[in-house]
Amino acid sequence: MICVFLTGLPCSGKTTIANELQKRLQPRTVQVLDGDDVRNNPISLGLSFDHGDRSNNICRVGYIAKMLTDNKVYAICALVSPIAEARDKVRNYFGPNKFIEVHLNTPVDVCKGRNVKGMWRKAELGEIKGFTGVDDNYEEPNNPELTLDTSELDLNECVRQIYFKVREFESKR
Numbered sequence: 001m002i003c004v005f006l007t008g009l010p011c012s013g014k015t016t017i018a019n020e021l022q023k024r025l026q027p028r029t030v031q032v033l034d035g036d037d038v039r040n041n042p043i044s045l046g047l048s049f050d051h052g053d054r055s056n057n058i059c060r061v062g063y064i065a066k067m068l069t070d071n072k073v074y075a076i077c078a079l080v081s082p083i084a085e086a087r088d089k090v091r092n093y094f095g096p097n098k099f100i101e102v103h104l105n106t107p108v109d110v111c112k113g114r115n116v117k118g119m120w121r122k123a124e125l126g127e128i129k130g131f132t133g134v135d136d137n138y139e140e141p142n143n144p145e146l147t148l149d150t151s152e153l154d155l156n157e158c159v160r161q162i163y164f165k166v167r168e169f170e171s172k173r
Contacts, residue, residue: 010132012104013106
């Protein structure tokens with residue numbers, strides 16, 4: 001099975017794409033691991049948003065995704081995951097043709113405009129510290145399998161491109 005790892009700034013479209021991709025991949029067994037859900041569950045218990053804990057969180061989610069794929073479940077991870085080194089560690093959990101990193105390279109202004117939960121505004125006002133894209137750095141992926149700009153591509157096109165990448169990887173196994 002395959003892990004699709006969606007990474008990008010807050011409000012870049014990770015959760016929306018993950019949920020639609022899950023539908024598109026049916027009848028395969030698919031599990032979405034969403035960053036917001038994970039942060040509110042025991043997986044991330046006790047972790048802060050400092051560099052080390054963020055790295056640990058990314059690796060924990062990646063490990064769970066690896067366990068899922070080992071058990072014939074497709075894993076879709078939708079995390080900001082701002083630390084390149086941690087994403088690379090997760091990539092190394094998987095063998096060839098089992099990990100698809102998708103960078104949602106959506107402009108900051110577009111992400112701020114979406115501001116679904118008001119987090120960007122709170123971060124800019126200083127109410128939230130360590131917010132990726134405001135006062136914490138996002139390290140872009142070096143060699144993602146796909147780079148998508150959700151300000152230029154609609155949801156269906158983003159899902160279509162990822163789906164065809166999954167099919168391509170399936171054909172190589």
